[in-house]
Amino acid sequence: MKTQDTAELFTQMIDRIKAIDPVNSRTWFDDLRLVEFNGGRLEIGCPDEATAQFLQDQCSRTFTQAAQNITGHLVSVHFGINGSSQTHSAIPAQGVLKLHPDYSFDNFVVGPCNRLAHASCMAVSHSPGTTYNPLFLYGNVGLGKTHLLHAVCHEARKTESGISICFLSCEAFVNTFISAIEKGTLSEFQSRLRSVDILIIDDVQFLREREQSQEEFFHTFNALYNNRRQIILTADSAPSELSRMEERLISRFKWGLVARLDAPSYETRIAIVQKKAHLRGLDISEDIAALIANKAQTNIRELEGALTIIYATAKTAGEPISLDLARRALGEQMVSAERPITITDIINAVTKYFDVRQADLQSKKRSQSIALPRQICMYLARNLTKHSLEEIGGHLGGRDHSTVLHACGKIDQLQQKDPATRRQLDELSRQIQLG
Numbered sequence: 001m002k003t004q005d006t007a008e009l010f011t012q013m014i015d016r017i018k019a020i021d022p023v024n025s026r027t028w029f030d031d032l033r034l035v036e037f038n039g040g041r042l043e044i045g046c047p048d049e050a051t052a053q054f055l056q057d058q059c060s061r062t063f064t065q066a067a068q069n070i071t072g073h074l075v076s077v078h079f080g081i082n083g084s085s086q087t088h089s090a091i092p093a094q095g096v097l098k099l100h101p102d103y104s105f106d107n108f109v110v111g112p113c114n115r116l117a118h119a120s121c122m123a124v125s126h127s128p129g130t131t132y133n134p135l136f137l138y139g140n141v142g143l144g145k146t147h148l149l150h151a152v153c154h155e156a157r158k159t160e161s162g163i164s165i166c167f168l169s170c171e172a173f174v175n176t177f178i179s180a181i182e183k184g185t186l187s188e189f190q191s192r193l194r195s196v197d198i199l200i201i202d203d204v205q206f207l208r209e210r211e212q213s214q215e216e217f218f219h220t221f222n223a224l225y226n227n228r229r230q231i232i233l234t235a236d237s238a239p240s241e242l243s244r245m246e247e248r249l250i251s252r253f254k255w256g257l258v259a260r261l262d263a264p265s266y267e268t269r270i271a272i273v274q275k276k277a278h279l280r281g282l283d284i285s286e287d288i289a290a291l292i293a294n295k296a297q298t299n300i301r302e303l304e305g306a307l308t309i310i311y312a313t314a315k316t317a318g319e320p321i322s323l324d325l326a327r328r329a330l331g332e333q334m335v336s337a338e339r340p341i342t343i344t345d346i347i348n349a350v351t352k353y354f355d356v357r358q359a360d361l362q363s364k365k366r367s368q369s370i371a372l373p374r375q376i377c378m379y380l381a382r383n384l385t386k387h388s389l390e391e392i393g394g395h396l397g398g399r400d401h402s403t404v405l406h407a408c409g410k411i412d413q414l415q416q417k418d419p420a421t422r423r424q425l426d427e428l429s430r431q432i433q434l435g
Contacts, residue, residue: 009070010034016066017059018281021403022311024058024419025103027281035080042077047369050099050154057098057417085211102279103150109275111268114144117259121148121232125155128198128230128245130255134221137234139261141383141412142299149200152232154196166196168205169413175215190216194223198230203409204253205235208244221252231256232398233422236405244402264300269293273303282311288326295330299383304332305426341384341432343377343395350377362397375407380428382408415421 014032018025031043044063046052055063055279055336057078058182067075105125110118117139137145149167168176180189193199207214226233235242238260239253250390264272273289288310296302313329314321351358354373361374374396381392382404396404415422 003389007032008036013063013070015068016061016069019059019315020066021059021062021419022280022308022315023089024062025280027279028101028283040073040075042075044077044079044082046079048101050079050101052081053098054101055079055265056365058419066252081431099153100398103147104154105151107138107275107279108144108147108354109264109268109272111271112265113262113264113268114148117144117148117261120257120259121152122155124198124232125152127158128156129228133225133228134233134253134256135240136216136253136256136258137232137261138236138238138258139263140263140298142235142301143261143263144300145261146202149202149232152198152200160197163198164196165198165200166193167200168202170201170203171410171413173201173217174210177213177216193220194227195222196229200232202234203236204233205242205402206409207236207249207408208242211246214249218249218252221249225252225255234255236409239284243266245303262356264295264297266297269296270305271301276304276307280307280311282307282321284310284321284326285323287315287319287323291323291326291330300378307430308426342383343385343387343392343430344379346380346384348397349428353428355433362395364397375411376425376428378404378407379411383434384429 007131014029016031028051029045031047035043035045037043044055047054058081061205063077064075067077075270078310101404105118108118108373117137120132120135122125122135126431137148139145146285153165153167156165179415202218207217220325222332233253239250240242242250242253270286270289273292274284275291277284284307292303292306292310294305309327310321311426316323317325319325347358349363350356350373351361353385354369354376356370356373360370360375363370377396378392381387382389385392387395389404392400393401393404411421411425415425
């Protein structure tokens, strides 16, 4: 195939990808480079490892589908770093840090709701272990904690290329610790975690009631702190509000800086919408940004969801994005925005969607077919209602607030990794809001 024909094919493929998967499409897709297309093997060059990882994890299936649609043949897609034929390096080995390319400080919108958290993350990324140690970030789901953690890693790597970083969810920390005990590799686990330059634990509240894990983390914390290594922790609430956590740990969480992230103001939401739109290559007016900011008032992911709906509607209709189209795209949600949503509404929608009984959701059954819909109920109730964690748990079999928190964290992590789960949540939210 001629070089010119191959280049045109690749351009068509990128356009098809943006139409197929608007959620994961980015403006920088246009900067990707076709390295080789030979014998059904399509090799794509990426500017850095984080980009290659994002494409491998989030977009591999979409790229393959688009390539096969355009060529009419079976195609295998491979992502590598520009200038290197070692495409396998784009797929990280177990334990290698995986970062989202969008989650940088440049792409983070700073406002009154997050100014301290942003400034402190910037500081520790340039001087790990010496400025604020530990750094403890807290706030509700969808306010930017994960974005800041990734940004710290990106910036720290720019500042010092050889820096060692361990970034784990609390659940991963606990599971890896348990696995190390079972396999007899505890000393190796301890050595690895206690020798890094930066240790990041996301959702540290999940250490609640795990006494042995808390004991292990206590000693890991002390080893890192005494060696002036940076510790960054996130949670859904302040250290003093972490119930069933050892007091000696809570005390250490307060040693450095505790920074809270609040829901963004109207002006900040508009700026976030414009930033997210720019990343996706969307040209939206201030009026459209204001429309979205009014629609989604508490959660940044709701802003992203509204953008996705508008983008998908424009692609389907073959129309440019206008205020009228945005109103039509978001019309159903906007009409029902003032209707108060109850936990009963959510339970009814989930039981119908997953074809399960309400009695099963409220039972002690733990099978995946029941546990997942139950956790989704808790997640939606926390994001769509003003009920407390205790009230949500009470409606679902009398479960305590820590169980609800765990469920919300698990579903939030799942929807970030799995587009199918994200689509399920969006569809359920739409059904619930429409009543």
